[in-house]
Amino acid sequence: MLVSDSILAAVIAGTATLSASFLQLRSALLREGASRSAAAASRRKNRLQLVILLVVIGAAAVGGFAASQWLTNGERAAQAVMQRELQARVAEISRTTSQLELTRSSERAEIESGVLRRIGAEGVVVTATVAACRSALTTAPAAAAAADAAPAAARACTEAEASPVTLCATIPDNATVTEVALFSRPADSDISWSTSRFLPGQESGQARFAEKYSETAPEAGVRQVCQGFAHWSADHARVVRVVVRYSLPV
Numbered sequence: 519m520l521v522s523d524s525i526l527a528a529v530i531a532g533t534a535t536l537s538a539s540f541l542q543l544r545s546a547l548l549r550e551g552a553s554r555s556a557a558a559a560s561r562r563k564n565r566l567q568l569v570i571l572l573v574v575i576g577a578a579a580v581g582g583f584a585a586s587q588w589l590t591n592g593e594r595a596a597q598a599v600m601q602r603e604l605q606a607r608v609a610e611i612s613r614t615t616s617q618l619e620l621t622r623s624s625e626r627a628e629i630e631s632g633v634l635r636r637i638g639a640e641g642v643v644v645t646a647t648v649a650a651c652r653s654a655l656t657t658a659p660a661a662a663a664a665a666d667a668a669p670a671a672a673r674a675c676t677e678a679e680a681s682p683v684t685l686c687a688t689i690p691d692n693a694t695v696t697e698v699a700l701f702s703r704p705a706d707s708d709i710s711w712s713t714s715r716f717l718p719g720q721e722s723g724q725a726r727f728a729e730k731y732s733e734t735a736p737e738a739g740v741r742q743v744c745q746g747f748a749h750w751s752a753d754h755a756r757v758v759r760v761v762v763r764y765s766l767p768v
Contacts, residue, residue: 634690634766641697641761642687647705648749648756651675651724677726680750685760687743691736693764695743700727701759702747711759724751 653675689695702725703714716722719729728746735741743762749755 631766634693638689638693638696638764638766641699641763642689644685644687644760644762646683646685646747646758648683648747648758650755651680651750651752653679653752675724675750675752677721677724677748677750680748682728682746682748683758684744684746685758686734686745687760687762688740689743689762689764690766691739691741693766695731695733695762695764697761697763698731698743698745699761699763700745701761702727702749702756705755705757714759723756725749725756 698718700716700718701711701714702716702723703709703711704723716725716727718727718731720726726748728748731743731745733741733743745760747758749758
């Protein structure tokens with residue numbers, strides 16, 4: 519059967535159009551597949567970037583926390599070191615202060631002990647002035663009526679009428695009395711003390727020291743050594759001098 523030229527041309531044109539359509543469809547499918555692959559790759563890439571970003575952020579957070587902890591620990595360690603140094607310096611200052619106080623106390627005690635020893639060697643001196651004795655006045659029986667007009671004559675005192683005085687020297691409570699030297703002379707006399715020495719219980723010039731000295735109980739770190747003296751002369755007053763010497767334990 520013969521086919522006309524117009525039909526053949528139509529068949530060829532239709533075949534060409536169909537082929538072109540198939541080619542265009544294939545190209546479209548290929549482009550769509552490529553696009554899907556690119557989108558998938560892009561999504562994978564985005565996911566990878568997101569994961570990397572999260573990892574970087576997590577690592578930064580961990581690193582920052584670790585750095586903060588390290589800095590905090592470093593500051594704490596530095597503060598601890600400074601605190602220990604400060605405590606050591608305070609302790610050293612306290613020790614130095616204590617040593618200075620001990621040194622000062624020791625030096626002060628040595629100075630005080632030296633002064634007390636010197637005073638003990640030289641003696642603690644106590645002096646007093648005892649007035650002349652005044653006895654009771656007597657009058658003659660015949661002159662009794664004229665007693666208001668003329669003074670009666672004074673008679674001499676006796677030792678029993680003398681008013682004793684006590685002289686006390688203060689010494690350290692741990693001292694040992696080595697000597698109690700006794701002196702007395704008329705108040706109007708200028709004789710030396712060395713020639714006016716008395717012995718305990720000795721009577722001279724109507725004056726007498728007690729035979730023994732006495733001591734008081736220690737109080738506030740000291741005690742007193744006391745010596746009694748009696749003077750019954752009606753003619754003059756007397757000056758009394760007591761020198762107490764002592765020693766201290768080493």
